[in-house]
Amino acid sequence: MDGFFDYVNTISPISDKAFMALKPNLKFVELKKGEFFVKAGEIASTIGFLTNGLVRAFFLNQEGREYSKQFFMAPSIIGAYTSLLNKQPARIAQQALTDCEIVVLDYKKLEQAYENFHDLERLGRRVAESYFMEKEQKELEMALLDADKRYLILRERFPKIENLVPQYHIASYLGISPTQLSRIRRKLMHS
Structure with a gap:
């Protein structure tokens, strides 16, 4: 769990108090190669910190052809962010490409912690900003x-x-x- 704390502090520092409030809600999960962190069609409820391994985000077109949208290599934050925010079924699956170790947090617990710890809220904003910039960069690369x-x-x-x-x-x-x-x-x- 210390690796999680160290990693999030590189994104945006959080207080020991905020970390201690989150810590009881953090769970360690192992995914075997081929297992899913999020399946398309399910409503996401957790966000994860990938401590070891490689995960891909992908979707299927109408003909059933796969498109790899993103790769997440540890250390990285993973989760079906759009599904977490809009409470709708995920359209993009996240699958382990290697055996993975993930620290998982129920997203509702994180949202509740935002109310008491503004440093966590700032962390959430910075993660979202980072993903936005990555998405824009990939779109530019694909086009240009x-x-x-x-x-x-x-x-x-x-x-x-x-x-x-x-x-x-x-x-x-x-x-x-x-x-x-x-x-x-x-x-x-x-x-």
Whole structure:
């Protein structure tokens, strides 16, 4: 649990008092590779701190084709944020791509703690701001950069991802086919 406290303090410092108020509500959960933190269609109720492992957020189109929206590599905050806020079924699933360790908090308990601890409320705002900036950055990359550059950015952001994730997940995240990804990788190896 100390890793959780240290991590959130890098985002926005919280007091020992605020942490002690949250601590009884924190649960340690292990997810095996392939298990879901959030399934599409269910209403999310928890937020998590990924202490170890890799999780992907993805959705299915009408034909059942998967699109990887995001990868979360420890340490990271995970959860179906939109579902938590609007109390509607999640449209984006979050699945463990490796065995994972997660510190989980009931979102209602966090919202209650916001009332008493403004430093927690500030932390929540900064997490939301961070996700907004990541989302905007990815949208700009998808619109403005070619697949080669997007691939290089992915490797920089997630240095070990290629050893952990099937290539079709990476291709889906980049918005390209697995065949295109193979060509890009071959080209970069020979340059």
